[in-house]
Amino acid sequence: MNRIAVRTSCVCKGFGEGESRTEVLKEVNFEAQMGELLMLVGPSGCGKTTLLSVIAGTLGVDRGEVEVFDSPLHRLQTKEVTQFRASNIGFIFQQYNLIPTLNCIENVSVPLRIQGATAADAEDKAAAMLETVGLGKRIRHRPNMLSGGQQQRVAIARALVHDPKLIICDEPTAALDSENGARVMEILRGVAARPDRCVIIVTHDNRIFRYADRMTHMEDGRIHHTDNPETGAMERQ
Ligand SMILES: Nc1ncnc2c1ncn2[C@@H]1O[C@H](COP(=O)(O)OP(=O)(O)OP(=O)(O)O)[C@@H](O)[C@H]1O
C-alpha cells in the first residue's frame, strides 16, 4: 500500500494581477503519510491556509502537482474534484463556515446528505457525532446561539461525520479552552491512529504540539523543514 496520503510537488500559487500580484506558494513540496497526524506551523501570512485549500482542491494551482490518495487533483475537472472531496476529505475551516440558517444537527448532516443518506439516517449519525464533541444538548441550536468554541466543535463534528480518509484542520483549537481542545485532539489522534487515515492540522497553539507525529515548518511560501518530535530527527527541504 502507498504510505503517502498527500503529496504536492513544486506547487506555485499567487493572487492578483500585474503590480498587485503576490506569489503566495513558491514551489511547495509537501508530504503527509497515512496513519499520521501532521502539524503545519509558521508565521501568519506564510501561506498555510492557501496550502490547505490547494490540498483540499478548493483552490487550483498555477503550477505544480497535487496528489491525494494517488488522485492527481491538478488534472481533474472541477466536478470530479468536488466529488473526490465529498467522499474523501473532511475540512475544518479557520472561520468555521457553518450554515447560519441550519441548526447543529442539520449542519453536521450536510456531508452525509451529499453522499445520499436519508435525512433520518444522517440525523442519527450527526447526533452521535455531536455527542462525541460534547454538544449532545445543543443539537437543535443554530450557530448564532452558540459560543465560538461551540461553533468550532460543530465544524469539527461536520468534518468527521462521514468518516473521511483525510481530515484537514485550520486552527481547530484556537477558540477552545484546554478541556475542549484536549477532547478534540484526542478525537483527531484516534482518527490518525488508523493506518488508512491522515490528519493535517495548521496551528499556532503550542498546547497541542505534543499530539503531532511530525511537524512541518513553513516560511514565506516555502516548506522550511519537517521534524519528528519523537525521534528529534529533522528533514530539511
Ligand atoms: N484570495 C486571496 N486573494 C489575495 N490574496 C490572498 C488570498 N488568499 C490569501 N491571500 C494572501 O496570501 C498570503 C497567505 O495567506 P494565508 O491565508 O495562506 O496565510 P496563513 O499562513 O494561513 O496565515 P494565518 O496564520 O494568519 O492564518 C497573505 O498575504 C494573504 O493576504
Ligand SMILES: [Mg+2]
Ligand atoms: Mg490561515
